[in-house]
Amino acid sequence: MPETPDHPIAQRAYEELAAGYDREGDTKPSNAYLERPATLSLLPETEGKRVLDAGCGAGHLADELADRGATVVGLDASREMLAYARGRVPDADFLRADLEGELPFADNAFDGVTSSLAFHYVKEWASLFRELRRVLTPGGWIVCSVQHPHADFEEYDDAENYHELELVSATWDAFGSEVDVPAYRRPLSAMLSPALEAGFRLDRLLEPTPTEAYREANPERYEYEATRPNFLCFRLVAPS
Template identity: 50%
Template sequence: MTADDDPIAKAAYDELAETYATNVRTNAYNAELEFPATSSLIPDVDGKRILDAGCGTGVYTEWLVERGADVVGIDVSDEMLGHAIEQVGDGDCTEFRRADLEEPLEFATARSFDGIVSALALSYVEDWRQVFSEFARVLKPGGFLVFSTGHPIDEFPPENDEAENYFEVERLTKEWDVEVPYYRRPFSEMLNPLLENGFRLETIVEPQPTDAFAEQRPERYEKESRNPVFLCVRATMR
């Protein structure tokens, strides 16, 4: 694989890994907006085998292990995985692997996981039908999938000059310390691939900021209380 063939956000997250590992557990948007909503959708995981798909620096991996799960964390960024291993450890209850969600999960056998958590990772995957097909393959019947992603309304504001057609899956970039490429998509291209692959939709949450968010980011609290930023979903395998 050449550099040009690398997954779209790999280079960006390799570069951002150090900063991301420092900030993700305290950043108001992660810790006080997305995380409370997504984690509230995850059922009891004690004694369960869970795939943390797009584990980043291991925030959800650590949370799941603390609640009794055996967790396999995968990410496309070697640098992010390094921070996850440093934070959580690679031991009896955890295993980390480099894997690209755009590709088949060749390490995972069919019906080998009780649940999948994928927090803010699917925005870097163009084809959700393929990734949900793989999730369906590796989940046990009745297994759960919980994922979070950018809200379509937030990612298609009128002032976004890059976004051209709400109904298309479009590749855009966001400006952090580096340019980070990602894909935005309409609601239909989030939910239909899920349903087409045998999942039953259970719950959708459009999180609002917590009181702690207001303390950390008072200048953003009113706006984010009125406008959705993230979409959090729980589904089960039929």
């Protein structure tokens, strides 16, 4: 599929997955009891802050931000995901756009940016982090989660060279049907260097482990997640 604003690499997959994400996002263990609690733990105070949720999906993280008093703007490439997000968080603003290109916002428009498992669908992180810095106020922050680089290399069958940026794909069946989901995998250095080169400071880095609620929901998978990396979360701070 061409990589254009109308066709980001995983857009077709997420149009098919949207209903399942909307239905199960609050209880699917890897999201609800592993990645999302870790991401939320890195958030600074959001009361009264304007926050961009970049790659908002069906709006589960945006809902948490709104509950914490943030003014939320959600952005996603999937029309189906955005429809569910608007229903979940009616007081937030949502728009369709691709993280691969120029963001449709003025300079210094946001106090913070969140992103839950979306950046690994973006090929060029250098331009992504330059754009995120542009739309952030001085001292603004990014809190995001991505697939762990070690897990990506070990678990994607078509991964060949850990040290290179690679387009990979996996078949997901967690939502009742099989969907091929492409992504970009890259080494840890290629995750952090673009942010540092854009002027951000790495403030926190977290390799999350599953919560007790995960153990209760899926004891067998809990044992796997408790001993192997799956996600990587970090907080970045822009210059003041």
